[in-house]
Every structure is written in C-alpha cells, then in structure tokens.
Amino acid sequence: EPEVTQTPSHQVTQMGQEVILRCVPISNHLYFYWYRQILGQKVEFLVSFYNNEISEKSEIFDDQFSVERPDGSNFTLKIRSTKLEDSAMYFCASSDPPPTGELFFGEGSRLTVL
Amino acid sequence: AQKITQTQPGMFVQEKEAVTLDCTYDTSDPSYGLFWYKQPSSGEMIFLIYQGSYDQQNATEGRYSLNFQKARKSANLVISASQLGDSAMYFCAIAYSGAGSYQLTFGKGTKLSVIP
Numbered sequence: 001e002p003e004v005t006q007t008p009s010h011q012v013t014q015m016g017q018e019v020i021l022r023c024v025p026i027s028n029h030l031y032f033y034w035y036r037q038i039l040g041q042k043v044e045f046l047v048s049f050y051n052n053e054i055s056e057k058s059e060i061f062d063d064q065f066s067v068e069r070p071d072g073s074n075f076t077l078k079i080r081s082t083k084l085e086d087s088a089m090y091f092c093a094s095s096d097p098p099p100t101g102e103l104f105f106g107e108g109s110r111l112t113v114l
Numbered sequence: 115a116q117k118i119t120q121t122q123p124g125m126f127v128q129e130k131e132a133v134t135l136d137c138t139y140d141t142s143d144p145s146y147g148l149f150w151y152k153q154p155s156s157g158e159m160i161f162l163i164y165q166g167s168y169d170q171q172n173a174t175e176g177r178y179s180l181n182f183q184k185a186r187k188s189a190n191l192v193i194s195a196s197q198l199g200d201s202a203m204y205f206c207a208i209a210y211s212g213a214g215s216y217q218l219t220f221g222k223g224t225k226l227s228v229i230p
Binding site: 048 | 145147149151158160161164165166168205207209211213214215216218222223
C-alpha cells in the first residue's frame with residue numbers, strides 16, 4: 001500500500017538553529033501538506049502545496065517557515081531560527097484533489113527544541 | 115470558519131463490543147468532507163474513513179462506519195467488534211471540499227481504551 005514517508009523521525013536542535021524536515025508524498029498525489037501537533041493538543045494545519053506553490057497557509061505559517069519541492073519526489077519544511085514553542089510533531093500529508101476524500105499522513109517527525 | 119467538537123475525552127469499551135465516538139461539526143460551507151483518524155501511542159495518524167457532505171450513504175470501511183446525520187451536523191464513528199489494537203486517540207476532522215486542497219480542522223480527540 002502506498003504511504004507517505006518522513007525523515008527524520010526525531011530531531012533535537014538548539015534554539016535558533018534551522019531545521020529541515022523531509023517528506024516523500026504518495027507518488028500519484030498532487031496536493032501536499034504540513035500539519036503540526038504540539039504535545040497533548042490537537043493537530044493544526046500549517047500549509048498546503050500544489051503545482052510547486054503554496055495554495056493555502058494558516059496564521060501559524062509565518063516567515064519562519066518555508067516549504068519546497070526540490071525534486072520530483074521530496075517535499076520539505078524548513079523552520080528557521082527555531083524557538084522552544086516550535087517543539088511538536090510535524091506531519092506531512094498528501095492527497096488527490098477534493099472530493100476524493102483520501103488524505104494520508106506520514107508517521108510524523110518529532111522536533112524537540114532545547 | 116469550521117469547528118469540530120468531540121465531547122468525549124475518554125471512552126472505555128469491552129473487547130468485541132461496538133463503540134460510538136461522537137463528533138459534531140459547524141460549518142457554513144455547503145460542500146465539505148468529514149474525516150476520522152486514529153492515533154496510536156506511537157504517534158502516527160492513520161486514516162480511517164471519509165464522508166462527503168453530498169454522499170447519500172453512510173461511509174463504511176471494514177469495522178468502521180460513519181453515522182452521518184447532516185441535519186444534526188454530526189458524524190459519529192462506529193467501531194464494531196472492538197479489538198485491543200483499537201486502543202488509541204481518535205480524531206474527527208472537517209475540511210471545505212470546494213477548495214483545491216484539504217485544510218483540515220481537527221477536534222480535540224477521544225481516547226479509546228479497549229478492555230480485555
């Protein structure tokens with residue numbers, strides 16, 4: 001069964017450092033996403049990406065964040081100058097266009113900022 | 115704006131019994147989709163089931179079914195024949211399906227514990 005894969009599974013970084021989280025979406029999907037989940041809280045939408053550009057983003061997704069599809073398979077989330085409150089599980093997801101209803105998440109990348 | 119309410123922080127069910135996890139939603143969009151995900155203690159988000167707002171029949175996927183009552187704005191998940199492996203957090207989510215992508219709004223989740 002096709003799946004979304006994410007690396008690393010866990011990253012520890014010092015406050016102020018830059019972090020890149022990587023994702024390989026399901027190959028025939030066209031929409032890619034990043035969501036995050038702070039420990040014990042609900043999952044929050046960050047950004048969606050289609051046709052090599054951001055299609056939607058939330059208030060959380062400010063200038064500290066950026067996304068990129070550097071090649072035909074990878075989709076990355078870059079977090080610049082990390083803060084303690086960036087510590088969370090970051091989920092990549094991919095889907096076909098609505099209303100097919102299949103949006104699949106990766107296993108998540110846990111980011112810990114010290 | 116869209117909103118999901120899951121009123122049951124925790125639920126217990128006996129193994130092999132059925133259980134219903136509640137989800138109510140609020141949206142002004144005429145076209146939307148409702149999703150359920152399972153999050154085990156290992157942390158991954160596992161897609162379970164989807165219901166489109168214009169779907170005439172309730173969605174089913176194996177032991178999972180969605181009791182969709184549009185007028186009541188509820189989308190409860192029913193798990194039949196519970197198994198120990200069903201113990202997890204369950205999240206309901208909604209997205210406007212008229213846009214080009216799924217911007218999901220999640221509820222706070224329900225923690226299901228299956229008792230042997």
